[in-house]
Structures are given as C-alpha cells and as structure tokens.
Amino acid sequence: MTVHDAHCHFFSRRFFEALGREKYGAAGGATVDAVANELGWEAPGEPAALAARWVEELNRHRIARAGLIASVPGDEDSVAIAVAAHPDRFVGFFLVNPTASDGLEHARRAFATPGMRCACLFSSMHHYRLDDERVAALFEVAAAHRGAIFAHCGYLSIEARTKLGLPTMFDLRFGDPLALASTAARFPGVPVIIPHFGGGFFREALMAAAACPSIHFDTSSSNDWIKFVPNLTLADVFRRAIAVAGAHRILFGTDSSFFPRGWRKVIHGAQRAILEEIGIEDAARAMIFSGNFDRIFAA
Numbered sequence: 001m002t003v004h005d006a007h008c009h010f011f012s013r014r015f016f017e018a019l020g021r022e023k024y025g026a027a028g029g030a031t032v033d034a035v036a037n038e039l040g041w042e043a044p045g046e047p048a049a050l051a052a053r054w055v056e057e058l059n060r061h062r063i064a065r066a067g068l069i070a071s072v073p074g075d076e077d078s079v080a081i082a083v084a085a086h087p088d089r090f091v092g093f094f095l096v097n098p099t100a101s102d103g104l105e106h107a108r109r110a111f112a113t114p115g116m117r118c119a120c121l122f123s124s125m126h127h128y129r130l131d132d133e134r135v136a137a138l139f140e141v142a143a144a145h146r147g148a149i150f151a152h153c154g155y156l157s158i159e160a161r162t163k164l165g166l167p168t169m170f171d172l173r174f175g176d177p178l179a180l181a182s183t184a185a186r187f188p189g190v191p192v193i194i195p196h197f198g199g200g201f202f203r204e205a206l207m208a209a210a211a212c213p214s215i216h217f218d219t220s221s222s223n224d225w226i227k228f229v230p231n232l233t234l235a236d237v238f239r240r241a242i243a244v245a246g247a248h249r250i251l252f253g254t255d256s257s258f259f260p261r262g263w264r265k266v267i268h269g270a271q272r273a274i275l276e277e278i279g280i281e282d283a284a285r286a287m288i289f290s291g292n293f294d295r296i297f298a299a
C-alpha cells in the first residue's frame, strides 16, 4: 500500500542556528555542530545534503511522499531547496508567524515558490488567537495560492528546546481548535490540518471538524496527549475521529524530525495495527495513508 507521511520536520542548519542563538546569544558563536552534539543529533549539513538524507530514509521505508516542515520562521528557503530537488517526494510546509511584521510577506514569497504548499501556525508559541484578523489575512494568502494551513492546537512541547534547557514560553490557551474553526469557516476552499487530533483538545477538534468541512486531522506523533483524558486509547481516538470527520479527513503522519532516529517506523506500525483492530475498510485505509494527502497536495 502507498504510504505518505504528512508530518516530517526538516531540521536545517537554520533551525540549529536559531536554537544556538537562543541558548548562547548572537555573539555566543555556538556552531551548528556544537548544538547538534549537545542534542545528540546528527548535524544537518547543507539543505541539499539533508534532503538527500531524507530521500534515502523514505526509500528505505518505502514512503512515497512526505510533508516537510521548515520549523523556524524564515527557514522556508531550506525546505524550498529540498522540494525543488525532489518535487515528486516532498511537499513544502513552512512555519510562519502571521503577527510578525514580515510574516505575511514570508508567506507570500513561500507560497509563490513551486512545491511550497502549506503554512504552519504555532499560535501557542507566538501568542496570538487563531481567530485574529492577521490569521485571516494569512488564510487569504493561502487561498490566493491554493495553499493549505496547518495549525498546531492543544498541548505543545518541543523536544529540542527541552533537551537544551530552553524556556518554553508557550501559552496553551492560544491553541484552540474552535477559534481556528471560526477563521477556517470563512475560507472553505483552504484545506486545514490540525496535527495530533488536536493534541488534547480532542473534543474541541472534533467539534471544529464537525462545524467546518475543510478541517482535517493528522495522526502524527505518539499522541501521548491521550494521558490527559482518563481511559482514552489511541484506538478510541481513531474510531471517534473517523465517526465524526470521516476517513477522508484524516492524514497519516509520524512527526519524524532528526537523525539518526530518522523515520519513525514505530508510529506507522502502531497506527496500522490500530486500523486493523478497528476494522476499517481498505478504501478508507488508503485515504488515510495516501489518498487524502494526494487530494490536498495534488502533484
């Protein structure tokens, strides 16, 4: 069966540099290698080399296409290099802060670049509401370019920051799926992806999806937010998400990010087993593992 991964992070040099600057200051001179070493991760090399590393990894696991996320604002060029080199394998996603003075301009430039298809919002990190007019302005840009929006909701933790002892100044109240739904409803032609089934705001994410047909979920990560809900299992989550949103609005993803760990096969194994367990039809399974991704990000 064809498998696409809707959620992989492209941890480029710029990503490591941003972390190094934050930890050691602009003049601290922490090199990419030093930060990678501290994390116990491979240094990424140049974007073209990192892209080749990813292609090799996807080949090894027979993954056809992947959404590749530029994971700090302003890093869309790194992913654009990867996408330009491997347009049949990668779809470009890029983190943008629509409340930053240059946020919209970055989004416009990125969406105008071939293969760059999805703007990613981390409102808890950048402290804005998802029903803010500046978010609507970003949706307008996405609509004009037939792009998509990815909006992280719910619980947020970033492994690299935790490992480096960087403060996480997140305000989780900003990750509200219902605020997202109120903006998404104004732009019915813009596909919206909420990762990790809403990351703990599962009920709200389901309500958002019920209210708003453009809202999709990705299944990525270990989804350990289920620990916030007594007795909830990931099988329950899949069952309920399929019942409310339908299999046509669920995209398989892993949240893979760094090497040497590479592609998170274990996530795929666990989720394949769950879909087996809950007995969904082959057609629905094919939508989740590749069809929905191909529909939103038609080559």
Ligand SMILES: [Zn+2]
Residues within 6 Å of the ligand: 007, 009, 255
């Ligand atoms: Zn992620």
